[in-house]
Amino acid sequence: MKFKFLFIVLFVSFASFSQNKGTVSGTITDKDLNNESLPFANVMIKGTTIGVSTDMDGKYSLNVAAGSHVLEISFVGYETIEVPFTVKANETTTIDRAIGSGSVKLEDVVITSTVNRQKEASLLLEQKNAVEIKQNIGAQELSRKGVGDVAAAVAKTAGISKQEGSNNVFVRGLGDRYNSTSINGLPVPSNDPEKKNIALDLFSTDIVEYISIDKVYNVRSFGDFAGGNVDIASKDYKGKGMFEISLGSKVNTEALGKNNFLLQRGPRKTGFVSYGVPENALNSFNFQNSTNPVGESPFGGNAAFKAGKSFEIGEEGKLNLFATASFDNGYEYREGVNQTFDALDGRKKAFNQEKTIYKTNTTGMFTANYKLNSNHKIGYNFLFINSSDQSRDTYFGYDRDFEKDNADVMVQRGTFVQNTVMINQLLGNHKLTDRIGLDWAASYNTVKGNMPDRIQNKLFKDRTSGEHTIAQQTDTDNHRYFQELTEDEMAANIALSYKLGDNENGDSKGKVAIGYNGRFKKRDFEAIQFNFNLVEEARNIILNPNNLDVLFNQQSYEAGNFTIGSFAGMNPQTYNGEQNIHAGFANLEYKISEKLSGVLGMRFEKVEQIVNWRTQLDAGGGVNAFNRDEFLPSLILKYTLNEKQNLRFGASKTYTLPQFKERALFIYEDVTEIKVGNPDLYPSQDYNIDLKWEMFPTSDELISVTAFGKYIMDPINEIVMASSTNDITWVNIADQGYVVGAEFEIRKNLFKIEGDLTNKLSAGLNVSYMKTHQDIDAEKISRETKGRINTNLTDTESSFTGASDLLLNADISYSKDWKNDKGIMATLAYSHYSDRLYALGVEKQGNLVDKGMGSLDFILKTKLSKSLGLDFTARNILNPEFKRVQENASGDLPAVTYKRGAFFGLGLNYQF
Incomplete structure (x- = not known):
């Protein structure tokens, strides 16, 4: 009898609590990348453990108790924003927001398995946590510096210069023969019978997600290497259209x-x-x-x-x-x-x-x-x-x-x-x-x-x-x-x-x-x-x-x-x-x-x-x-x-x-x-x-x-x-x-x-x-x-x-x-x-x-x-x-x- 009474109380309480819930949903986009959808952003109800990650289209949905709350939106290497909102029982409140590079401190960043490699802050965070020694240039930095091709991009990094009147790139004083070029980790041939490497100015930055410059050798790369390897990561679009x-x-x-x-x-x-x-x-x-x-x-x-x-x-x-x-x-x-x-x-x-x-x-x-x-x-x-x-x-x-x-x-x-x-x-x-x-x-x-x-x-x-x-x-x-x-x-x-x-x-x-x-x-x-x-x-x-x-x-x-x-x-x-x-x-x-x-x-x-x-x-x-x-x-x-x-x-x-x-x-x-x-x-x-x-x-x-x-x-x-x-x-x-x-x-x-x-x-x-x-x-x-x-x-x-x-x-x-x-x-x-x-x-x-x-x-x-x-x-x-x-x-x-x-x-x- 006691068990039946307890079950009825729990059922009534649960039904009452469910009827007092509402829904908050929306889309999170990337402010610095033309408001493309932002997958894997963190969306939390501040002060609670209620949270979810956005899907591949940047969408999220949370069930919360009716009343006033604060929605906390964050992503690795991005600003964290807080949005106060009120939701009524059995109703849906829509909150769409765009976030970008902000004043987030590194000690506050939580590393996730997905990094937006177009962003300067995200690439710096990846550089910080990687064991390998590397430098990356993302689409955001290329756009900011008005760089139109890959040769001009790599020449903006430390220890690298481009020879006047030619396509030669010198890494730490070492010229064409000492360097290598790859796209998505795969080697590419030269377009010039006198050169080892393909001319980097052929590659428009429109096709680039990011550029990785490795000056320190690791055994995953071919051994014909002394100056550096330039790896071009091709663009991978994610969004509605x-x-x-x-x-x-x-x-x-x-x-x-x-x-x-x-x-x-x-x-x-x-x-x-x-x-x-x-x-x-x-x-x-x-x-x-x-x-x-x-x-x-x-x-x-x-x-x-x-x-x-x-x-x-x-x-x-x-x-x-x-x-x-x-x-x-x-x-x-x-x-x-x-x-x-x-x-x-x-x-x-x-x-x-x-x-x-x-x-x-x-x-x-x-x-x-x-x-x-x-x-x-x-x-x-x-x-x-x-x-x-x-x-x-x-x-x-x-x-x-x-x-x-x-x-x-x-x-x-x-x-x-x-x-x-x-x-x-x-x-x-x-x-x-x-x-x-x-x-x-x-x-x-x-x-x-x-x-x-x-x-x-x-x-x-x-x-x-x-x-x-x-x-x-x-x-x-x-x-x-x-x-x-x-x-x-x-x-x-x-x-x-x-x-x-x-x-x-x-x-x-x-x-x-x-x-x-x-x-x-x-x-x-x-x-x-x-x-x-x-x-x-x-x-x-x-x-x-x-x-x-x-x-x-x-x-x-x-x-x-x-x-x-x-x-x-x-x-x-x-x-x-x-x-x-x-x-x-x-x-x-x-x-x-x-x-x-x-x-x-x-x-x-x-x-x-x-x-x-x-x-x-x-x-x-x-x-x-x-x-x-x-x-x-x-x-x-x-x-x-x-x-x-x-x-x-x-x-x-x-x-x-x-x-x-x-x-x-x-x-x-x-x-x-x-x-x-x-x-x-x-x-x-x-x-x-x-x-x-x-x-x-x-x-x-x-x-x-x-x-x-x-x-x-x-x-x-x-x-x-x-x-x-x-x-x-x-x-x-x-x-x-x-x-x-x-x-x-x-x-x-x-x-x-x-x-x-x-x-x-x-x-x-x-x-x-x-x-x-x-x-x-x-x-x-x-x-x-x-x-x-x-x-x-x-x-x-x-x-x-x-x-x-x-x-x-x-x-x-x-x-x-x-x-x-x-x-x-x-x-x-x-x-x-x-x-x-x-x-x-x-x-x-x-x-x-x-x-x-x-x-x-x-x-x-x-x-x-x-x-x-x-x-x-x-x-x-x-x-x-x-x-x-x-x-x-x-x-x-x-x-x-x-x-x-x-x-x-x-x-x-x-x-x-």
Whole structure:
């Protein structure tokens, strides 16, 4: 009886309590990312244990007692906001809110399994808690600094610089050969036969979720690593749906100041071409393009769209789709000195160079990420990039090889380069049990690099009459050149991980991972040059330099004014390369104590590289191969000094491979230099060490100091050979070289006003100082190349080419939000590098040195409404003069000088 009475009381009480409950629900969005939905945000009733995490669409729903409450909304690395509300029984109150980066303190942050890697605060938190030593740049920081491509993005980080006039990125003084590039952890091939890495400025930041820069090696990566690895994480859209269109225009001040902006005729404005080597080119003049230039109006622009949407599939499934397509073009003009000198500082070539440039970039990307459930996820990424670089160079002045009374020399070269990159990736992440995880990835990539119909002509200009005639001493002076590269690469990663036992707090003590990486690359390269040998009478014909078609045409060819020849008839010069890498690794991550954690790894790689060729240096053809077994240990330690400070240590062994072109007996001729491959080149061995202290005062602030050192055995370097033509080649220059340096970085809020709407002034500074050194051993070079390569370098030691002692990046940003989704963000950014070695001196000449210079940019981004934005950019505002000098005891001699001009752009974007 008592039991029945108690049951009735409990039932009545429960029914009464249920009738007094209401519901609060809504959607939480990300204020800093165009109010995209924010999954996994924490929604709590303050002062209670009632709470829930938002779903993949940012939605939540809570049942609470009728009355007044305070809703507390938070997310890792974001501000926490409190919303008072009142709910009535059996009714629903809707509360939608947007949250963003705020004044959250790191000690208040609770780490969850999901981090929004577009946000600066979230990436700093991930950096703080990771055992590995890394730096990340998210979409938010890229937008704030107005960065348009990945090359400009990585050059904003400590210890990294971009070489003027090229796509080379230097990490801690180490250039292209010492670095590597990947997308979503999978390697990508180069688009340039002279480079190891793909040009990072091909990648628009529109496709980027975040960029990870690893300067400390871990055994999950391929061992061809000494400077750093740049990993691009492609965008993974999550939200109900988005469609954005953007349009923009830009100008270059130097190009606008050019009265007659001329470019090579033939290539399309889109950057795509379909022409190539003409048929029967040795017996008739049937080249498709005119030698005459075409005038342009140097105004560039861009257009792009982005779209994304998420779909629910079944009870737990979620499909996220994202696509973007863009086209960008721009014009540049440069004018300045281009000179070379002999050992007595006499001028060999003394030109004034004018260069007009037109560039395009077409990008298309599609990603599909499918979450089957909380344990299984697969993704597919497709990326297509077509870039073109069209230039017309005019060199005018003195050339010692072309002595003629009362006449100057003019060299005209029109070049068009089209590079196409196609990347396919399939990735999977699986949680097999609570302790066992499986990650896998595979890729198939294709790169095509074409230089169709490069045109060069040399002329004399009479100083008295101003009349022009053809200049010719060798068959190659007047020519048309065709080059084609195709590279296919497959890669595969697989890793199995196991979480170790829990400690007394219930946290895992660490994990063990074992895995396999494979990388298989094949390159086919061919080039053919058609040389025009003019008869003596034709060399006296008076010509207009901008109308050479009157001489180079089929009628003139039939009249016998010139003949057409090549190295081996219609058979091109070729070199082919194949590289296969099989690697296995084991990795132990372990929490030794509450404060000390470490990662110990071992990797084994079997490396095979084969290069064969048939060129004008070896008409019969040749082949060269090497096989290497590389054992690569690594150790990373992290000591937590307190909740805000870490001390880190890293040590590893890696190696550096020579590239295909460097080992093929192929000649590449530029106007002022010639490069030749060296089949006797072999890999370097690298030993790396890092020590880093870091402090995180708040969620979006950082102070860090790093000391690093690298010891390199058998370093590879470009040198000038002791020969009549002073050709450039690559050699293992000595037994050893080293790099030592330090980096300092600070990100600080100068002021921040608390509240729902951002009002913040922040600044950042990173400074790197380093010293590089390598011995120069002429006897070693001669011995290892069996006397084929000799050199007469001026010094017996030098710094590394491309390395600056001092690198500096600084920025200051102001951001403010108003109601109704309006806002403004302005950034002033400055970058500087000190003097850097371009080439080693030879025959008692001084070194060629690029003088230090700086660049100042201003970026303004506005939100006029929730959907409409207006942006303004001003780059290279100071327009400093680039100077390359030949060092000399009596003073520096100018070798190359020019100004790039300032770039101004205006953009409009609208999101539906």
